[in-house]
Amino acid sequence: MVEELIEELYRNYLTKSYLRGYKMDGRLVIGTLCNTVPEEAIHSCGAIPSRLIGSSNTPSKIPSWVCIYAKGVFESAIRGEFDYITGIVSSTSDDTKIHLYSAMLFYLKPERHYLIQLPYQKDGDAEEFYKNEILRLCKKLTGSDLSEDKLNKSISIYNRFREFLFELDSMRGEEKPKISGVEWMKILLSSTAMLKEEINKYLLKIVEEAKDRDGVGDYRMRVHLSGNDFFNIELIETMESMGFAIVSDDFCTAGGYYPGFAGKSLDGLVRRYLSQSACNLASENSLKERIEFIESKVSSSNADGIVILRDRGCEVCGHQCPFIMEEFRDIPTIVLDVDSGVTEQYQTRLEAFIEAYGD
Amino acid sequence: MDWNPLGYKNLYRELFRKHLQRQEELLKKGNKTAWFFSFAPSELIYVFDIVPAYPEQYSAYCASRGSSLDLIDESISSGYGHFLCDYFKTTVGSIISPEKATKPLMPPPDFIVDTRALCVAHHEMSEVFARKFGIPKYTVNYPYWTEDSVRNVDELTKEAEWVDPYYVSYTVSQLKGLVRFLENVCGEGLDEERFRKVFEISEKTSKLLIEIARLMMSRPTPGSQREIADLVFLGFFVLGSEYALEFAEKAYSTIKERVKKKEGVSNEKIRLLTFGIMPWHSLALYEYCEMKGMNFPLNLYVNASLHLSDSSKPFESMVRRSLHFTNCSYDLLECILKNAKRAEIDGALLLENTGCRITSMITRPIADILNENLGVPSLILEAPQCDPRVMNIERAKTQIEAFAESLM
Structure with missing residues (x-):
């Protein structure tokens, strides 16, 4: 039953049937480019925030060496694959996201758009500034002021969503994981393609039913996956078929996306987003915060090893990888460059890794 | 006449000395x-000694x-990404293996100042360097300007018809935070008189540098990019120094005289706009082009380093520094057209600096806007600024020659 629910969600993700339905109902679907975008605020304006994930990897208008995520989104966008979105919102979290936003404005001319200026400091001035950014975002997208009542309702919906994900993520970390890496990634990807109140209905059932699962105990090695805007299900499938149990991750499209509950009101939302540290460069001590985040994930999931899935075009991975390797030198760690997208190429190295450190 | 540069070489030598x-x-x-990194408020270097x-x-x-080359390889073999800024890879390589680096090395820092006036990469680099040296750093978070925050920016002076005072005020508050940080780490309070004088010098120098860039657009092109390219050192790093002002005065007078005499750097056949961080390993490429009559009256990369400093509004001036088109959304790119028209360009040579997301992602939009608005074609070359292996110089020459032939 869990399997069926997840497959139903994932089919919807692939077809974008919900998003297209929202658009047909006259609702605004806003494509977002980063998990630093406060979705709750967009949601409270009556719009549907949807993190864009592309399917193409053949760049024509942006350099071939930038990250897989940016290439995929941009090329899918110019091919018209995101015909259901009315607007785009990004933030100044990293250079690629900033210029991806700019390129999309330049070539696609979306009806509505906003770039959130993310403060790097985390003091009172920064909170005030970010609060105003959210107010401006809402005004720009809808022409109306943000409503605190509506925002509080949206925050509740998102917090409920985060609670479900927290429960499911915890089940991955059990001795016999009850949710596989593929299932987890499918749920997270699906969450980009429908309203959170809709997916919450599915998640309620999935959580309840997953609790009764026996879990998988015949794995050879428990690993944490580290990376950024990762969405390659095929690679996770390959790993699981080799005997890896994917017990946690810090991807900003998955394990790094949901942590942190927002308190009620705009102040609560601001504090949640400014304290988010999963992969956010735009912070005074992003490296330290990221290492601490990975440590907490590895520790809570009892991972025996770390697989760093490094996108060679990703500036976050590019700068942080040596420090992460150094910090986790006492844990078996392997770095795979994932820019080719061909999973067969990784098998030999993963086999050697699991032979060396797995049961 | 094959090649007749302005002769700034000696001026640069004196400046660096x-x-x-x-x-x-x-x-x-x-x-x-x-x-410090480019686009930092470099005047403060001179205020605080x-x-x-x-x-x-x-x-x-x-x-x-x-x-x-060795330093970049050292960085990659230490685990840093392939497609990061060449400046980062070279610098981190020099920290890891100083014996492989060109001497003199940079003096080790007591602290680092980074900004997001150009890129988040400066902030990333700063974080890595600060961690390696175990020292404090300060970040000034400038906005990435969009149509919501700015209108009609002059590509050379960075003066704008309108800038949202809200963002100016937030950035000024961070710059004042930087001043407090500097007071703390340097152990001395802000000398108001010194501050005023440094900005007066900065204003005079900035005006002259802008005039040099304007005069470069004369016909025939009066100077070579081999000498104009280094103006970025003044624009980015030493604007508040007396030696920068001395340089600018002499350089301005030289180019002005040349324009008056209608002398060019070479027998001009084609006028090209260029953009992208200069490939510092292959600057001779510009000389090669110019000797063949392909001159560069407009260098948008150099222009990005310039801004009109206003000593009566020093903090606002430091904000204005960030209003270059590479820190503005692409829907504001039309600001480059005015000077492209004024320079009467026939084509554009755009350099995609591998690893630099800022200059590389904007090259195709620049090519498109020049083509759509002025009918000017572009040649885009992959040209990392510090790694000559990716940029085969002979291949680049062939490509440029073929492009030039198509323009004639």
């Missing part, structure tokens, strides 16, 4: 050393001396 002399004297006195070092300039130096 005075810069290094100041550095040496302050080091002897035990003043604090700091690393800081010994500055610039990873970007040092990396360019390593590229021109040939050591950047």
Whole structure:
């Protein structure tokens, strides 16, 4: 039953049937480019925030060496694959996201758009500034002021969503994981393609039913996956078929996306987003915060090893990888460059890794 | 006449001599050393008597001396990404393996100042360097300007018809935070009189540099990009120094005289716009083009380094510095058209600096806007600024020649 629910969600993700339905109902679907975008605020304006994930990897208008995520989104966008979105919102979290936003404005001319200026400091001035950014975002997208009542309702919906994900993520970390890496990634990807109140209905059932699962105990090695805007299900499938149990991750499209509950009101939302540290460069001590985040994930999931899935075009991975390797030198760690997208190429190295450190 | 440069070489030599002399004297006195990046508010270096070092300039130096290859390889083999800024890879390579780096090395920093006036990469680099040296850093978070925050920016002066005062005010508050940080790390309060004088120098120098860039658009093109390219050192790093002002006065007078006489750098056949960080390992490429009559009256990269400093509004001036088109959303790119028209360009040579997301992602939109608005075609070359292996110089020459033929 869990399997069926997840497959139903994932089919919807692939077809974008919900998003297209929202658009047909006259609702605004806003494509977002980063998990630093406060979705709750967009949601409270009556719009549907949807993190864009592309399917193409053949760049024509942006350099071939930038990250897989940016290439995929941009090329899918110019091919018209995101015909259901009315607007785009990004933030100044990293250079690629900033210029991806700019390129999309330049070539696609979306009806509505906003770039959130993310403060790097985390003091009172920064909170005030970010609060105003959210107010401006809402005004720009809808022409109306943000409503605190509506925002509080949206925050509740998102917090409920985060609670479900927290429960499911915890089940991955059990001795016999009850949710596989593929299932987890499918749920997270699906969450980009429908309203959170809709997916919450599915998640309620999935959580309840997953609790009764026996879990998988015949794995050879428990690993944490580290990376950024990762969405390659095929690679996770390959790993699981080799005997890896994917017990946690810090991807900003998955394990790094949901942590942190927002308190009620705009102040609560601001504090949640400014304290988010999963992969956010735009912070005074992003490296330290990221290492601490990975440590907490590895520790809570009892991972025996770390697989760093490094996108060679990703500036976050590019700068942080040596420090992460150094910090986790006492844990078996392997770095795979994932820019080719061909999973067969990784098998030999993963086999050697699991032979060396797995049961 | 094959090639007739302005002769700025000696002026640069004198500029660098005075810069290094100041550095040496302050080091002897035990003043604090700091690393800064392009677009930082460099006037404050002179207000607080800081010994500055610039990873970007040092990396360019390593590229021109040939050591950047080893340093880039050192960085990659230490786990840093392939497709990061060449300046970062070269600098981090010089920290890991100083024996492979061109001497003199940059003095080790007591603190680092980074901004997001150009890129988040400066902030990332700063974080890595600060962690490696175990030192404090300060970040000034400038906005990435969009149509929501700015209108009609002049591509040279960076004066705008309108800038949202909200963002100016937020950035000024961070710059004031930087001043407090500098007071703290340097152990001295802000000398208001000194501050005023440094900005007066900065204003005079900035005006002259802007005039030089304007005069470069004359017909025939009066100077070579081999000498104009280094103006970025003044624009980015030493704008508040007296030796920069001396340089600018002489350089302006030289180019003005040449324009008056209608002398060009070569027998001009084609006028090209260029953009992208200069490939410091292969600057001779510009000389090669110019000797063949392909001149560059407009260098948008150099222009990005310039801004009109206003000593009556020093903090606002430091904000204005960030209003270059590479820090504005692409829907504001039309600001480049005015000077492209004025320079009467026939084509554009755009450099995609591998690893630099800022210059590389904007090259195709620049090519498209020039083509759509002026019917001007572009040639895009992959040209990392410090790694000559990716840019085969002979292939580049062939491509440029073929492009030039298509324009004639």
